[in-house]
Amino acid sequence: MTWLLPRLLLAFGATLLGFVLGAAVRAATGVDSLGLGLGVVMGVLTVLMFDAVRGHRLLSWLRGNQTDGAPRDTGLWGELGYRVERAMRDRDRAVARGRLELEQFLSAIEASPNGVLMLDAQEHILWCSRVAADHFALDPKRDLQQRITNLVRAPAFVAYLQAGRYSEPLVLGNSRGRGTLSIIVREYGDGMRLVLSLDITESLRAEAMRRDFVANVSHEIRTPLTVLSGFIETMHSLPLTAVERERVLVLMNQQTQRMQTLVADLLTLAQLEGSPRPAPDRWVSLDGLLLRVAADAEALSAGRHKLRLKPTTGVELAGIESELLSAAANLVTNAVRYTPDGGEVEVCWRLLEDGSGEMTVIDTGPGIAREHIPRLTERFYRVDGSRSRETGGTGLGLSIVKHVMQRHGGELMIQSELGTGSRFRLVFPAARVRQASDSALGDEAAFGGAALSHH
Numbered sequence: 001m002t003w004l005l006p007r008l009l010l011a012f013g014a015t016l017l018g019f020v021l022g023a024a025v026r027a028a029t030g031v032d033s034l035g036l037g038l039g040v041v042m043g044v045l046t047v048l049m050f051d052a053v054r055g056h057r058l059l060s061w062l063r064g065n066q067t068d069g070a071p072r073d074t075g076l077w078g079e080l081g082y083r084v085e086r087a088m089r090d091r092d093r094a095v096a097r098g099r100l101e102l103e104q105f106l107s108a109i110e111a112s113p114n115g116v117l118m119l120d121a122q123e124h125i126l127w128c129s130r131v132a133a134d135h136f137a138l139d140p141k142r143d144l145q146q147r148i149t150n151l152v153r154a155p156a157f158v159a160y161l162q163a164g165r166y167s168e169p170l171v172l173g174n175s176r177g178r179g180t181l182s183i184i185v186r187e188y189g190d191g192m193r194l195v196l197s198l199d200i201t202e203s204l205r206a207e208a209m210r211r212d213f214v215a216n217v218s219h220e221i222r223t224p225l226t227v228l229s230g231f232i233e234t235m236h237s238l239p240l241t242a243v244e245r246e247r248v249l250v251l252m253n254q255q256t257q258r259m260q261t262l263v264a265d266l267l268t269l270a271q272l273e274g275s276p277r278p279a280p281d282r283w284v285s286l287d288g289l290l291l292r293v294a295a296d297a298e299a300l301s302a303g304r305h306k307l308r309l310k311p312t313t314g315v316e317l318a319g320i321e322s323e324l325l326s327a328a329a330n331l332v333t334n335a336v337r338y339t340p341d342g343g344e345v346e347v348c349w350r351l352l353e354d355g356s357g358e359m360t361v362i363d364t365g366p367g368i369a370r371e372h373i374p375r376l377t378e379r380f381y382r383v384d385g386s387r388s389r390e391t392g393g394t395g396l397g398l399s400i401v402k403h404v405m406q407r408h409g410g411e412l413m414i415q416s417e418l419g420t421g422s423r424f425r426l427v428f429p430a431a432r433v434r435q436a437s438d439s440a441l442g443d444e445a446a447f448g449g450a451a452l453s454h455h
């Protein structure tokens with residue numbers, strides 16, 4: 001009621017003034033009620049004017065964009081202005097908070113590896129995440145409010161969306177003609193739909209690889225098993241002379257060894273995949289490693305080749321000795337196995353300018369045609385299956401080498417020319433190469449653990 005008192009006082013003052021003026025006028029004119037009438041009119045007009053001016057000030061503020069505060073006034077108009085301003089500020093804050101929450105919510109959806117599309121009941125796009133835009137080849141801004149079936153025209157997708165049976169996901173070739181999507185639709189609200197898309201290309205590929213791998217392993221094991229059971233059958237049913245028996249046993253032994261090598265290589269691969277990256281601070285002497293590889297290779301060659309396998313490098317490599325030994329041994333034994341008698345096999349070491357180093361195995365063997373080179377490190381990939389098997393190969397050697405090099409931050413590079421020979425290079429990063437004289441440790445490789453080599 002504090003606002004009422006100033007008004008009453010103002011009205012009273014104005015009335016009094018009007019009354020006095022009226023009295024003066026009455027004395028001059030002799031009209032009786034003029035004083036009273038003038039007093040009342042002046043009182044009412046003053047209060048009206050007073051409110052009209054202040055009301056108008058508030059109204060012009062409201063009509064504007066309210067960038068500054070409401071007009072500072074006392075009394076009724078002042079409080080009215082203040083309350084309106086506060087209500088507006090609260091509303092602005094609530095809107096800003098709502099917008100921020102929505103933005104956070106949408107960025108959380110954007111962070112999902114799944115594509116998310118929201119459709120209204122008429123299949124118009126209400127919102128589209130970047131991943132969904134990429135999956136369906138949409139523009140997340142331009143295509144809003146467009147009907148999805150006008151933009152994604154794959155008949156399987158249109159039929160799936162319109163059939164309304166969403167219990168099973170739809171598997172769809174990606175709109176850009178590469179990859180495969182798994183699409184899930186969920187209904188919500190009033191006929192709205194949420195479309196989730198997931199790129200399953202990689203998992204399909206991994207699944208296919210796993211199937212191929214199992215099929216390959218089974219095939220590799222079945223062949224020697226069939227041969228073995230044939231021999232067992234023979235020994236069972238036929239009376240063999242001691243010489244024949246001896247021959248059969250030698251052949252059986254070969255098949256058993258073949259399976260053993262295969263299983264050993266499979267275990268090596270599994271171990272490589274399942275173990276942590278080799279520590280960068282266990283140093284292995286390359287010269288010691290090469291001495292052991294050379295001994296195996298010399299035994300395998302049995303003097304049929306000219307071998308230069310023992311460069312003096314004085315280098316140490318950081319990594320797991322058995323893995324490094326396996327990588328080097330696989331390359332050197334491959335070179336010996338595939339190079340015809342009289343050929344040459346050489347191992348070189350080179351320190352590169354940036355501190356990295358490369359070990360190269362060079363042979364004068366048959367070489368490998370260009371189209372095979374990118375596939376050599378695939379499991380069980382062989383250029384010449386019979387030559388590989390004859391010499392005890394499993395088709396896993398180079399994939400083991402590649403794995404070992406990747407784990408050591410290095411690389412396997414293959415150069416080859418048909419009829420001339422091949423060069424297999426192992427490139428080690430600078431952080432894993434040092435000159436032995438830099439080290440306080442001795443020659444570790446000479447006392448190392450068992451080799452993982454299969455050949």
Ligand code: ADP
Nearest residue numbers: 334335338382383384388393394395396397398
């Ligand atoms: P494998 O056990 O069959 O030797 P690898 O993975 O070691 O398996 O090698 C894959 C294929 O690469 C071999 O089957 C062979 O055809 C080819 N290859 C590997 N090394 C050489 C080489 N030094 N010269 C010619 N061909 C080679």
